[in-house]
Amino acid sequence: MRKFLLLLCGLLILNANENDPCQNIEKFSKDQLQTIRYAYHYGKKDNLGYTMAAIAWKESCAGLYRINFEDPSAGIYHAYLPNVIRRHYKQRNTPFRRNVVAEKLIREPEFASQIALEELLYWKKIRKGNWKEMIKSYNKGFSWEKNKLRNKMAESYYEDISKKIQILQQYFEKNPKMFHPITDFKKPNLPQSIEQIKLLKEK
Template identity: 35%
Template sequence: MRLRNILLILLFISNVFASDFDIKNLTPQEIETLKEIKREGQAHGLSYSLMAIAIKESGLGKYMINVDSKDFGLYQANIKTVINRHNAKDTSWNRNLFATKLISDFQFATKNAIDELVYWQKIHKNDWTKVWSSYNGGWKYNSKEAKEYSKQIAAIIRELRKIDV
């Protein structure tokens, strides 16, 4: 219950949308976060996808909690998806445990995002438009919202390629 209250307070303190992110005016901390993400994603060829998703989903960590959608962390992983991926029972305790890890453990959050992208990459046979759509919309990757999300990720990647990260 205490964790839930903390999460709710954090939600109200921060905005849950990262649409105001300015890629041309990155802080030193944001640049360092991007470099960390890039390093982690290189082995899987996912650096730019991960960086773009982190920007889109959480503003590089500014907005780590979305209670409405039950998405948490740098990459806004859906808690039920994470619980299923870890073969854990869906209990209040596990939801709080995994939500906390997604918020506080960069390695854990990044591994989950990589696992999610690799899963959709196999399903969609490297069709990145569909991979990014599915990251957001799951099996509803043809929905208007998921397609728009994919376009936004592609646009962020184009901008990221213009800067030295």
């Protein structure tokens, strides 16, 4: 009986994953596929096309969910707002500035992609081209080096990105149009005004 219940649970989970628009690329909407395609071509020139597409898939469900209040992060790739403010703007982290940067990341895919690529290239240099360490650092910075829990989380992130890249490679091969640069990538039509999202209070 127990084995039957375990098998049933496994089948239910598998079926849920197959129908989940964040898990199964075959269920992606046109907008999600556009996001994947855009991310791929943005990173392609630096040999990070599939990497950026996989990160967009993992972090925002290929553009469906562009904000995380808990981190706080925003955009297609869920850029960590305090880092963007410190590295890109070289300014002090304030609630107002987080709101401004979050809105820009959400509304402007090119800016979000620029920030994600800058972050990846930064870690690629720091990690001397080691792709695995670059991905782990994109997720957890330097913290995974001396913290077992954060290293475990970074390893899990790396494994998931690696798996998504394999799926993306197969999907692109079956759908050659994905290799053609996108020319009409639309900005998100957000149902809720960003100005009404009272983001990220000082902690």
